[in-house]
Amino acid sequence: MSQPAYIALTGGVGGAKLALGLQQVLAPDAISFIVNTADDFEHLGLPICPDIDTLLYTLSGEANTEVGWGRRGETWQFMAALERLGGETWFRLGDRDLAMHIRRRALLQAGETLTQVTAALAQAMGVAHAILPMSDAPVRTRIATQAGELAFQHYFVRDRCEPVVTRIRFDGSETATLPDQIAQRFADPHLAGIIICPSNPFVSVDPILAVPGLRDAMQRSGVPIVAVSPIVAGAAIKGPTAKMMRELNMPNDAVAVAKHYLGLVHGFVLDTQDAALAGPISALGLRTVVTPTVMVTLADRVHVAQQTLQFIKQFQ
Numbered sequence: 001m002s003q004p005a006y007i008a009l010t011g012g013v014g015g016a017k018l019a020l021g022l023q024q025v026l027a028p029d030a031i032s033f034i035v036n037t038a039d040d041f042e043h044l045g046l047p048i049c050p051d052i053d054t055l056l057y058t059l060s061g062e063a064n065t066e067v068g069w070g071r072r073g074e075t076w077q078f079m080a081a082l083e084r085l086g087g088e089t090w091f092r093l094g095d096r097d098l099a100m101h102i103r104r105r106a107l108l109q110a111g112e113t114l115t116q117v118t119a120a121l122a123q124a125m126g127v128a129h130a131i132l133p134m135s136d137a138p139v140r141t142r143i144a145t146q147a148g149e150l151a152f153q154h155y156f157v158r159d160r161c162e163p164v165v166t167r168i169r170f171d172g173s174e175t176a177t178l179p180d181q182i183a184q185r186f187a188d189p190h191l192a193g194i195i196i197c198p199s200n201p202f203v204s205v206d207p208i209l210a211v212p213g214l215r216d217a218m219q220r221s222g223v224p225i226v227a228v229s230p231i232v233a234g235a236a237i238k239g240p241t242a243k244m245m246r247e248l249n250m251p252n253d254a255v256a257v258a259k260h261y262l263g264l265v266h267g268f269v270l271d272t273q274d275a276a277l278a279g280p281i282s283a284l285g286l287r288t289v290v291t292p293t294v295m296v297t298l299a300d301r302v303h304v305a306q307q308t309l310q311f312i313k314q315f316q
């Protein structure tokens with residue numbers, strides 16, 4: 001096929017919103033999603049992959065859109081029974097969500113790679129678009145705090161993002177390798193653009209960019225790379241982005257995010273509330289487009305996707 005193809009980097013709830021918009025406007029062979037796996041952890045003996053599952057559920061229409069993670073219409077009998085038995089229930093695993101983790105464990109134990117397992121689960125969920133884990137080998141976000149280093153889910157869920165973050169590192173990124181499926185897509189002659197979704201730059205996008213060879217592949221592709229700001233009017237749409245930026249002494253606005261991506265991205269999508277920041281961001285050498293980026297409805301998601309693809313076309 002000669003139609004243009006795109007790659008989107010995503011993690012977490014914010015990224016999944018734009019991913020849904022892109023899924024609505026692009027056919028499966030025109031957009032692939034590279035997903036953060038550094039939030040993953042082993043819990044109750046199960047391989048939990050939150051960002052993969054958030055995307056799986058979002059693209060299959062099964063997501064709980066109120067909280068952003070897990071499945072809609074979920075029941076909690078397993079959690080209630082586990083509670084009575086004295087088990088750990090700080091990380092909420094719904095009865096239907098549980099099936100995903102049990103099935104993923106069985107496929108991994110059968111020797112399949114995370115890429116292969118994710119493709120099988122996506123197919124089972126009726127998702128035709130490619131969901132590509134950033135690495136088949138484990139990469140784990142470790143959050144350094146004044147009370148010591150925490151696994152990401154311990155920081156984010158168990159401790160409710162309360163500890164003060166002093167440093168973030170991605171354990172295992174040095175030895176990770178770029179999955180073939182991802183390398184092939186960056187080498188695709190029909191590749192027309194790369195989108196960094198409005199995910200947390202520090203704990204959802206940086207782990208992806210830390211996989212050896214990934215940033216190179218993006219830059220060598222020679223196609224426009226644009227980011228959609230996860231910060232609107234100084235407040236993170238979802239999750240600890242704004243608090244984390246404060247604790248890492250980063251100015252809490254879209255300009256700081258643009259600076260964070262400087263050297264990699266060519267363009268930056270800003271919300272209309274941050275129109276005044278288009279000047280300072282353009283001064284960094286980036287092109288900008290200003291449009292409503294807060295995604296509440298499906299139409300909002302489609303709008304941001306269309307605007308972003310239109311923006312990429314301006315570079316050609």
Ligand code: FO1
Binds near residue numbers: 070093204
């Ligand atoms: N986030 C929470 O705040 N509380 C939870 O109990 C919780 C459970 C959970 C179970 C499965 C899953 O895929 C995600 C879950 N999340 C929960 C969200 C998850 O911690 C975050 O979405 C990502 O790690 C951040 O991108």
